[in-house]
Amino acid sequence: MSTRKLARGKAQRVEPKSSLWELRLYVAGQTPRSRAAFSNLKQICEDHLPDRYSIEVIDLLEQPELSHGDQILAIPTLVRRLPKPMRKIIGDLSDTERVLVGLDLRCA
Numbered sequence: 001m002s003t004r005k006l007a008r009g010k011a012q013r014v015e016p017k018s019s020l021w022e023l024r025l026y027v028a029g030q031t032p033r034s035r036a037a038f039s040n041l042k043q044i045c046e047d048h049l050p051d052r053y054s055i056e057v058i059d060l061l062e063q064p065e066l067s068h069g070d071q072i073l074a075i076p077t078l079v080r081r082l083p084k085p086m087r088k089i090i091g092d093l094s095d096t097e098r099v100l101v102g103l104d105l106r107c108a
Contacts, residue, residue, distance in 0.1 A: 021045075021053040022082040028075045029061045033092050037076035040093035048105050080104075 025041055027034035038057060045053045058066050060075060070079045070088070080087040080103055089102040100106040 019052070019083055021049050021080065022056075023053060024056045024058060024070065024079040024081060026058050026060055026067065026070070026072045026075050026077045026079070029059060034076055036092045036094065037078070040096070040099070041078060044093065044096060044099055044103075048100065078102075 023041065023045070025038060027037065038055075041055060045055065060067050060072070070077075070086075072079075074090045076090070076092060078089045078093060078099075087102060087104065089099055093099050097106070
């Protein structure tokens, strides 16, 4: 996987509290854990952010220098770039509740 947009919700009728979410998923190749992280993230976005998200997947095996910008220390790592503030979640994103709390979509 190279740096590219893999999934994008349709950003139509954007309301003030429902702005577009920009998410970046850092992975290292097409490992089962990387594929699981993307699949889990896609499902969470479809369920909780329909039509309001974009996912950019960055493969650090192909572009390791991109890890410095978001200070990536482990993979897979999800970075919520928008809405601010930036948030990070490490792992395969299989614990949906933890991901929702980490993205600030649900209170702890």
